[in-house]
Amino acid sequence: MITVYLADDHNIVRQGLVSLLKSYANCQIVGEAADGLKALKDIVELKPDVAIVDITMPKMNGMELVKQVHTKCPETKLLVLTMHEEEEYVIHMVKAGASGYLLKDSAGEELIDAVKTLAQGKSYFSQYAAQVLASQYSNPQQAWDDPYKGLTKRERQIFHLVIDGITTKKIAEMLYISAKTVENHRGKILDKLKVSNTAELVKYAAKNNLLI
Amino acid sequence: MITVYLADDHNIVRQGLVSLLKSYANCQIVGEAADGLKALKDIVELKPDVAIVDITMPKMNGMELVKQVHTKCPETKLLVLTMHEEEEYVIHMVKAGASGYLLKDSAGEELIDAVKTLAQGKSYFSQYAAQVLASQYSNPQQAWDDPYKGLTKRERQIFHLVIDGITTKKIAEMLYISAKTVENHRGKILDKLKVSNTAELVKYAAKNNLLI
DNA sequence: TTTTTTATGGGGGTTTTCCCCAATATTTAT
DNA sequence: ATAAATATTGGGGAAAACCCCCATAAAAAA
Numbered sequence: 001m002i003t004v005y006l007a008d009d010h011n012i013v014r015q016g017l018v019s020l021l022k023s024y025a026n027c028q029i030v031g032e033a034a035d036g037l038k039a040l041k042d043i044v045e046l047k048p049d050v051a052i053v054d055i056t057m058p059k060m061n062g063m064e065l066v067k068q069v070h071t072k073c074p075e076t077k078l079l080v081l082t083m084h085e086e087e088e089y090v091i092h093m094v095k096a097g098a099s100g101y102l103l104k105d106s107a108g109e110e111l112i113d114a115v116k117t118l119a120q121g122k123s124y125f126s127q128y129a130a131q132v133l134a135s136q137y138s139n140p141q142q143a144w145d146d147p148y149k150g151l152t153k154r155e156r157q158i159f160h161l162v163i164d165g166i167t168t169k170k171i172a173e174m175l176y177i178s179a180k181t182v183e184n185h186r187g188k189i190l191d192k193l194k195v196s197n198t199a200e201l202v203k204y205a206a207k208n209n210l211l212i
Numbered sequence: 213m214i215t216v217y218l219a220d221d222h223n224i225v226r227q228g229l230v231s232l233l234k235s236y237a238n239c240q241i242v243g244e245a246a247d248g249l250k251a252l253k254d255i256v257e258l259k260p261d262v263a264i265v266d267i268t269m270p271k272m273n274g275m276e277l278v279k280q281v282h283t284k285c286p287e288t289k290l291l292v293l294t295m296h297e298e299e300e301y302v303i304h305m306v307k308a309g310a311s312g313y314l315l316k317d318s319a320g321e322e323l324i325d326a327v328k329t330l331a332q333g334k335s336y337f338s339q340y341a342a343q344v345l346a347s348q349y350s351n352p353q354q355a356w357d358d359p360y361k362g363l364t365k366r367e368r369q370i371f372h373l374v375i376d377g378i379t380t381k382k383i384a385e386m387l388y389i390s391a392k393t394v395e396n397h398r399g400k401i402l403d404k405l406k407v408s409n410t411a412e413l414v415k416y417a418a419k420n421n422l423l424i
Numbered sequence: 425t426t427t428t429t430t431a432t433g434g435g436g437g438t439t440t441t442c443c444c445c446a447a448t449a450t451t452t453a454t
Numbered sequence: 455a456t457a458a459a460t461a462t463t464g465g466g467g468a469a470a471a472c473c474c475c476c477a478t479a480a481a482a483a484a
Contacts, residue, residue, distance in 0.1 A: 187444095
């Protein structure tokens, strides 16, 4: 009997997964959470064989959750189940300690397969995720760590303010720095994300689900 | 026995919903689709009592699907099941013909409730969606007809170029008109959509699924 | 047919954004 | 510990965006 923990912020999705897992596999769902913080606490305590985690969750996101579980409770195998196809996510998750990566548009049988495989100590990646990892392995020229493609802390902070429609002047006031400095950060952000104006920047944010 | 159709692009979510609905309610799932186009074809043919639809789907999005089903097959009640909380979505969907709106972080029981209620010809809205509609009803100052809130043809055209990141100068060249004219149009667009700069404009477009 | 709206542009200004360059910090690597 | 690389902070100047005002012709609506 495989013990499974579920972390996903959408209740309906979670309940659906529960009945899916119950009906097909010989596994026992030992707990659930709708946010990362509760999930972390539960997983460390319950030490399930497999934890299925989503990326977007309140309080603590999936990436952070995977990192923490991987260090605090390495015996629990982590299966990322998400709708995010972005390369960045796959790589980041694997680096954080995930043993599996599955898209939500996979078949239900694949989820069962993945859970069984992870319980055996092996790793399981969807066709797509495996491809991403392979391509990354064959040309590891880039440091694909975060979805923000190498933005610094300050740049990320300003990035979020910009894509929310806040002007340079107001950002400068908020951060107690010169407007000129904010402008320069903006320039670097455009540069790093390979866009050439604010419209494209917000478009980029939208495509990467970074809009508020 | 209630006949239900499922349209959601995430296979695992869909399979989860199937086992959820099967286990709790006396309903029969007569079909499924991962994209809007197949869903429309199936629904018109099968005429289920209730169709559960997601908003983000390939080929044809949920909004368009709801519109078409509502005209081509009004006997099928439409239940929007989504993770989008934005007011715009709720209102647009209701105008398009949805009889229910549920967030994916609702409880599974609520989904069952909603399906039953819709099958009886009544409507069912989650707490949140009901609130949005009520606030809209209490101050109906706005003409919520289209996501473009009264933009003229030319303004819509320029709007799309702007949110794609094209500058005023280039737009002018593309349309063989003066840059000054484009600027004036941009001003009117900002005015009508009640935003104050390009960033907010693109954000608005993203929220209304108008990005390319 | 008259009136309203739309599309077109200009004048003239302020503000914001974007693109150079440069001086300190701070971190990273050797 | 020292050198190298990067992060953060700025200025100057040019371009783009934004905001008023205005006017004329064409199209749509009353």
